[in-house]
Amino acid sequence: MKHEKAKKFGMVIDLDKCTGCGTCMVACMAENNVPFREDDTDKLISVAWMRVYRLTNGKPFPHTEECFLPRPCMQCEGHDGHSPCVSVCPATATDYDMSTGIVSQIYTRCFGCRYCMAACPYHVRQFNWWDPLWPEKMTESLNPDVSVRMRGVVEKCSFCIHRYQTATQKANLEGRRELEEDEYQTACTQACPAGAITFGDLNNPGHAVHQMVKPDPNHGGRPKNPKAFRLLERLGTNPKVYYLSSRKWVRRAGDNYIRQEGSQNHS
Amino acid sequence: MGGAVGNAFAWDSYEACLGQTLGDRWDVLVEQGFWENTDFSQGRWADAFETDSSKFEFAGSQINALPAYNPVSPPGDESFYPLVLVPYDSMRLASGYIGSPPFLIKALEATILKGNDVLVEVNPATAAKYGLKDGRQATLSTPRGKAVVKVHVFDGIMPGVIAIARGLGHTAYDKFLAHKGASYNALSAVVEDPATGLDAAWGIRAKLGKA
Amino acid sequence: MFPFSFEWIWDAGHMVFMGGLWYALTIMGLGVTYCIIKAAVDASGENDGNHH
Amino acid sequence: MDSALIPKGVKRCPTWQFVLWIGAVSGVLLWGVVAMVLIYFKGLNQTNMNNAYGFALWIWADLAVIALGGGAFFTGFLRYLVGKDELKNIVNYAVLVGFCCYVSALMILGFDIGQPLRGWFIFWHANVHSMLTEVAFCLSAYLGVLTIEYIPLILENRQINKVPFFHHLAHNMHEIMAVFAATGAFLSFFHQGSLGGVPGVLFARPFGYRTGVFVWPWTFFLFTWSAAACGPCFTIFITKLTEKIVGKKLVKDNVIELLAKISGWMLTGYIIAKIIDTVYWATVTAPSKGFAFMDFYTNNPGSIYGIWILIAEIGICGVIPAAILITDRGRKSKTALWLAVLLAIIGVCLNRWVMVLQVLAVPVLSFESWFTYFPSWQEIATTILPVALGTIVVSLSYRYLPVFPQERELNPYEPAADDVLEPETQELAEAELKPAQA
Known part of the structure; x- marks a missing residue:
């Protein structure tokens, strides 16, 4: 097994570069056949694998600052693949893939108990409250590589796993075992006009994501880069999505601190 | 560079040209990526414009072509639309x-x-x-x-x-x-x-x- | 639920959990079966007695 | 009209009155059925749940009825395994109420899944590491046990018991009831516990998460314990309520007091454990995840989740009923006993509410705020539906089955002329009550 090192696909999102334009969301919806509703303004019942949050520093005018925070699935590793959502699924409809680090979701296996949604603190997992529908004619532009999901099941961001499968198959046909960094990229990464999203193998020191955050293998991949942070680091979910920000209040918004910890900043 | 332009150019390459013309400063530029002129001092803003206000003016007072500045307020009655x-x-x-x-x-x-x-x-x-x-x-x-x-x-x-x-x-x-x-x-x-x-x-x- | 499901692994988790489950189900099944058979036997014995 | 079905020697209300009562309850049932049809055909968009509130009223109702139905396993455990013989006079009713509770729970679980036709996946593709799998398995198996415990009671109906096979079957099942009771206690321990494990294992939900031993969080044991403590209170409550409705005494005071006493001591132990757990969670577990204790109880709209909820759950609905039930005077006073069982029931329901809904209401991401939820009428109707169904089952059982062995003794009754026992059936009537007392 030594010759093929397990991969750990991860993402780095530079919040200093993110403009909140929403292109990542649109690219994701188009790539992954996310359904539409006439009124999709209640974000708690609408399906969107990628969601851009709008954060403010809470200071009064004119010292108010904003920051947009795109949130795909964190693909939590937890401890040894014990991610919050995977272990709770009663029907084995979701799995942590040790060879890629991606949390899968089997739509035809899910029977909609929503325990995984209760387990996920990032609201990544979303339920199909309605039958999936698309605007007229848009059904013709659905992506054939991604299955559509039926009413009553949970779905979530897959790091565009179908792209990985396609790229791997292509490489294998060409007699290669390993993928180049740019052969497998998620739709949101490629679409971001600001170049704020970087995607790659966190286990590969040659990949940009590894160089940007310098994950610490002794602390579950905690970033060594002081500008980098992960959402809710303290919960031990061990996500594979990292954020970069030069602003302290943004980094601090990534986690919860009790008052006594007031002035210190982690990492 | 080639042809007549190349022949007319007195140096072998543009880099050689820069090296010779910039002298010591070139070495600093190669090393640090920038060169700072420590002798430089900024001129006084007050001396920058020879107008009445000593600031940039679209039209000088001598010409007197522009009416006095009057802010245009947004339409509507302030007491009713605060x-x-x-x-x-x-x-x-x-x-x-x-x-x-x-x-x-x-x-x-x-x-x-x-x-x-x-x-x-x-x-x-x-x-x-x-x-x-x-x-x-x-x-x-x-x-x-x-x-x-x-x-x-x-x-x-x-x-x-x-x-x-x-x-x-x-x-x-x-x-x-x-x-x-x-x-x-x-x-x-x-x-x-x-x-x-x-x-x-x-x-x-x-x-x-x-x- | 059964060893032939592809997600089945012969690990401690499955053995303890499924072991406990099948143990309980077996006891319940055997108990009910015993009661039914015994009731049938008792009832037929009684019927015979009534005949004579 | 239906006098041939009514147990010998007891008095029941006139048929018209009974039909009227069942009719009224059936109206409520029908309302629930309408909502159920809507939910099955239109999907879960008929509810007010959302992606933040994936678990809501139904899961709470599930956890609550199972806790209340805990009276069945614990009374059975005390009666058949510990050997508290007096409890034979209430165990039938405890089993009946428990049966209704578990039918309710499974019914609600049936509504609650997005793809009801795939419900069997939870068994077939079971993930043994999920608390919900354990819940589903133990719940279904235990409903089987309750059915086995309930069947002999049905077989003791005056007419059914005339069939020799059924008569013997009922007798035989009573004979080995201890085996079933033991299996039931085993299953109950695990499913009550795994229901506690459901919020307890959510390590990314700081309000619900608890440390524990091996794979079981502390809530696992607390849920089992509280069900064993409060379940019997519900049995007492329902018994007392039935007595009020039918207007006569059905169970002797010493039986109720014994159950109340055991329940009181269980509740005392539970509340002490719960307080220790809460303190540890508030001072160690939650702060390690970046949450101060009061973060969980402040800044929410309308203070729905204020600190009052903890005071109500542990203090008013925990310590007070425990204190009443462990004292002889408290148990003997009618008002105090009523108050204590009511508070204990509210307390355990509140606990389940908090452990399901507050877990999800608390914002975990620092830039989010509290989530609010109010159930839709469809959710409310389908939650009341099994209650109505349970009421009908209990009413029918009370009318036609010898549920209370002490009823005849407590209510001597001269049968009317047309109801005079024929000598032949008199014998059988005697026999039919024997198994229940065995």
Whole structure:
């Protein structure tokens, strides 16, 4: 097994570069056949694998600052693949893939108990409250590589796993075992006009994501880069999505601190 | 470089040219990437313009071509419309006559559109003053018209100002866009700039009350 | 639920959990079966007695 | 009209009155059925749940009825395994109420899944590491046990018991009831516990998460314990309520007092454990995840989740009923006993509410705020539906089955002329009550 090192696909999102334009969301919806509703303004019942949050520093005018925070699935590793959502699924409809680090979701296996949604603190997992529908004619532009999901099941961001499968198959046909960094990229990464999203193998020191955050293998991949942070680091979910920000209040918004910890900043 | 240009050039390459002409400074540039002239001192701003104000002026006092500056106030009676409504562009909305596609409407933030109502940004101080609560419906009225909106209490907007996103309130297009929110255009009016005759004033006086 | 499901692994988790489950189900099944058979036997014995 | 079905020697209300009562309850049932049909055909968009509130009223109702139905396993455990013989006079009713509770729970679980036709996946593709799998398995198996415990009671109906096979079957099942009771206690321990494990294992939900031993969080044991403590209170409550409705005494005071006493001591132990757990969680577990204790109880709209909820759950609905039930005077006073069982029931329901809904209401991401939820009428109707169904089952059982062995003794009754026992059936009537007392 030594010759093929397990991969750990991860993402780095530079919040200093993110403009909140929403292109990542649109690219994701188009790539992954996310359904539409006439009124999709209640974000708690609408399906969107990628969601851009709008954060403010809470200071009064004119010292108010904003920051947009795109949130795909964190693909939590937890401890040894014990991610919050995977272990709770009663029907084995979701799995942590040790060879890629991606949390899968089997739509035809899910029977909609929503325990995984209760387990996920990032609201990544979303339920199909309605039958999936698309605007007229848009059904013709659905992506054939991604299955559509039926009413009553949970779905979530897959790091565009179908792209990985396609790229791997292509490489294998060409007699290669390993993928180049740019052969497998998620739709949101490629679409971001600001170049704020970087995607790659966190286990590969040659990949940009590894160089940007310098994950610490002794602390579950905690970033060594002081500008980098992960959402809710303290919960031990061990996500594979990292954020970069030069602003302290943004980094601090990534986690919860009790008052006594007031002035210190982690990492 | 080749041909006649190459022959006319006195150095072997452009780099050699730079090395020779810049002398010591070139070495510093190669090493540090920049070179700093320590002898340089900035001129005094006061001496920069030889005008009456010692500042940049579009027309000197000698010519006297421009009328005195008079601020143009937004249309509307301040005592009846205590606030000012201004439009802003959202990255996720097409703001012209071309409508946003369903993708954008779905990606739109919940702080801009909720149900069929557009949210207007209101400073917490303003909201407190007029008894407006975050997320609640309110009636926005200007001398030009009325609209039902929802309130988004937001620190980033100046007190006394209401901001509304451009690109909503369409009556055309599909069910994903039509009849959602309100349009700034339908609520605004223009004032003529007395000097140029051009449309002026960014914003219109407005009132925001509980619906 | 059964070893032939592809997600089945012969690990401690499955052995303890499924072991406990099948143990309980077996006891319940055997108990009910015993009661039914015994009741049938008792009832037929009684019927015979009534005949004579 | 239906006098041939009514147990010998007891008095029941006239048929018209009974039909009227069942009719009224059936009206409520029908309302629930309408909502159920809507939910099955239109999907879960008929509820007010959302992606933040994936678990809501139904899961709470599930956890609550199972806790209340805990009276069945614990009374059975005390009666058959510990040997508290007096409890034979209430165990039938405890089993009946428990049966209704578990039918309710499974029914609600049936509504609650997005793809009801795939419900069997939870068994077929079971993930043994999920608390919900354990819940589903133990719940279904235990409903089987309750059915086995309930069947002999049905077989003791005056007419059914005339069939020799059924008569013997009922007798035989009573004979080995201890085996079933033991299996039931085993299953109950695990499913009550795994229901506690459901929020307890959510390590990314700081309000619900608890440390524990091996794979079981502390809530696992607390849930089992509280069900064993409060379940019998519900049995007492329902018994007392039935007595009020039918207007006569059905169970002797010493039986009720014994159950109340055991329940009181269980509740005392539970509340002490719960307080220790809460203190440890508030001072060690939650702060390690970046949450101060009061973060969980402040800044929510309308203070729905204020600190009052903890005071109500542990203090008013925990310490007070425990204190009443462990004292002889408290148990003997009618008002105090009523108050204590009611508070204990509210307390355990509140605990389940908090452990399901507050877990999800608390914002975990620092830039989010509290989530609010109010159930839709469809959710409320489908939650009341099994209650109505349970009421009908209990009413029918009370009318036609010898549920209360002490009823005849407590209510001597001279049968009317047309109801005079024939000598032949008199014998059988005697026999039919024997198994229940065995």
